[in-house]
Amino acid sequence: MTLFIISYDQQEYECRDNESIIDAALRQGIKIKFSCGKGSCHTCIMQCLKGELPPQSQKGLNDYEIYHQYFLPCCCYPVGHMKIITIPSKITHSSSGNTSLLTDLSSTKNQQFALDAEMWDALNKGKKLKIILDDFYQQVYQDEKLLPFFKNTTKKHSSEKQYSFLRQKFSGEKCYFGDRPKNAHHWMVINNELFDYREDLLIKCLRKHKLPEYLVQRWVKLDETFRTDIVKSTPQPKIINGVVYPLDGLETIKIDEGTLCDSCDRPIEKNEMVRYHLRLGLTYCSNCMTSEKLKQII
Ligand code: HEM
Ligand code: HEM
Ligand code: FES
The missing domain is CATH 3.30.60 (Wheat Germ Agglutinin (Isolectin 2); domain 1)
Structure with missing residues (x-):
């Protein structure tokens, strides 16, 4: 029988093959808050600091949560050793603002939480991000597969929009006022192949600018959270605050x-x-x- 070590709350406990983290915790008398036990209520949500998360354990979570390695221990059947922590309180994406999301995560109230401080530092607090994006869009605008989508906009505009979007994602600062990716690309018919193609171009560009490989992978992971919003076979209407705009x-x-x-x-x-x-x-x-x-x- 395979046993995985789960570190939690300065203790270590064992999880058996085909045993969920919640079941293993109950068996060993460790308290973890949960309710439905089947992935619906999200009461049990936790964050994984080390180890691999089986996809099933992140089913139903939003992109923000997935990006931050949140998972549902009731649906998590470990595939290796893990280090996990509880989250102070459930963090949700409010459509009205963002502060609850930020303050929940920070230790001091109202202090802005840097979402990916490591990435932001590696990007020289934005200076390198700008250089990378200018280079990336320089290539996009010379690329015959991607260019048709950018016919109605300028290189400068695309680069600046992407800059403020990523700056917000990485630095936690509220500076992006564009559409969310689903709406921004609503009319663009982009298939998986094209999405991969853009991703490859981006990866090459990040490597060229010597971003450490683990950060390249993290960036790609962020982009991947938008794949299902962007890839589609027919144009989709824009939906803003629940209102469907004509296609x-x-x-x-x-x-x-x-x-x-x-x-x-x-x-x-x-x-x-x-x-x-x-x-x-x-x-x-x-x-x-x-x-x-x-x-x-x-
Ligand atoms: C400090 C960082 C962040 C802030 C302040 C923030 C803020 C917001 C706000 C205000 C909205 C609602 C926009 C609207 O529809 O009117 C939103 C939506 C969204 N954010 Fe973030 N966000 C942050 C980080 C992230 C990260 C890291 C991700 C994913 C990797 C992410 C993914 C999304 C997605 C997918 C939506 C659309 C959600 C939906 O479908 O309703 N956000 N964000
Ligand atoms: C093959 C894949 C993609 C194509 C062809 C594409 C194309 C475009 C185009 C033509 C624009 C308009 C630029 C402008 O207004 O100047 C745009 C905007 C944008 N794209 Fe993409 N995109 C792709 C993938 C992605 C991905 C993976 C992300 C996720 C991070 C993303 C995030 C954005 C954002 C944030 C904007 C700005 C939205 C706004 O102006 O309100 N795109 N994209
Ligand atoms: S207990 Fe309900 S989602 Fe895990």
């Missing part, structure tokens, strides 16, 4: 970033009114937005 059709909107007209290529300034094609993400300036002209274009 197709045109909307007249005030633009919040400068861009180029997709018909005549003239620069469009911030705050100009444009016609925006929801599915294709195309933008038409005031000269090209008349229905007659649009009929010819679309």
Whole structure:
């Protein structure tokens, strides 16, 4: 019989083959908070500091929790030795804000918790992140497989958006105000192969800039948490705060970033009114937005 050592709360106990961590703890008189015992209530949620997590033990957890190696001990049948800890209180992603998420994790109240301080330090507090992303998008914009998706946006814009997104993820600072990845890519039909292709390009770029390999892997893990949101075979509607936005059709909107007209290529300034094609993400300036002209274009 294989026995795995589980370190928890400065004690060590054994977990047998085909025994969940909760069952092993109960058998050995160790107290772990739990309720349903089958992965539904998340009462038992814990964090794994060392060791491998079987996928089943993270089923139903959100991306944030998965990224931070949270798991459900009632559904965790260890595959090796593990070191685990309890989480002060359940951390959830509130859509209204973020402070509860941050303060729960920090020892001092209201102190910002650095989500991945090690990564952020390795990225020289953002300086290296900027260099990496500028290089990455330089390559993306020369890549015939990826370029079609970036037709309506600039290299600078893409790099800056990704910078603030990752800065928020790594440093914990609230600085990203874009769409969440599911909505940002809602119209893009990206298959697994293309997702892998972009990932390879990113990995090469991270290695080129000498990010330590374990951090490269951690970065990839973060991207992987968005795979199911991004990979799809048909365009999906945007859903913001539960409201479904139409997938197709045109909307007249005030633009919040400068861009180029997709018909005549003239620069469009911030705050100009444009016609925006929801599915294709195309933008038409005031000269090209008349229905007659649009009929010819679309
Ligand atoms: C300090 C760090 C973080 C803050 C302040 C933060 C904040 C937020 C906020 C405010 C939202 C709601 C956005 C909205 O839909 O209106 C959100 C959503 C989300 N965050 Fe984070 N987040 C952080 C870290 C992370 C990390 C590390 C991940 C994953 C690796 C992550 C993944 C997500 C995902 C997937 C959503 C969409 C959730 C959903 O489907 O409702 N976040 N985050
Ligand atoms: C093959 C894979 C992918 C393609 C083709 C793709 C393409 C794009 C494009 C064209 C944009 C618009 C850029 C702009 O507004 O300037 C974008 C935005 C973005 N992408 Fe991706 N992307 C991919 C994968 C990913 C992954 C894995 C992540 C996850 C971390 C990600 C995160 C984002 C974010 C945060 C934005 C900004 C959203 C916003 O503007 O509100 N993308 N992506
Ligand atoms: S006890 Fe309910 S999820 Fe583990």
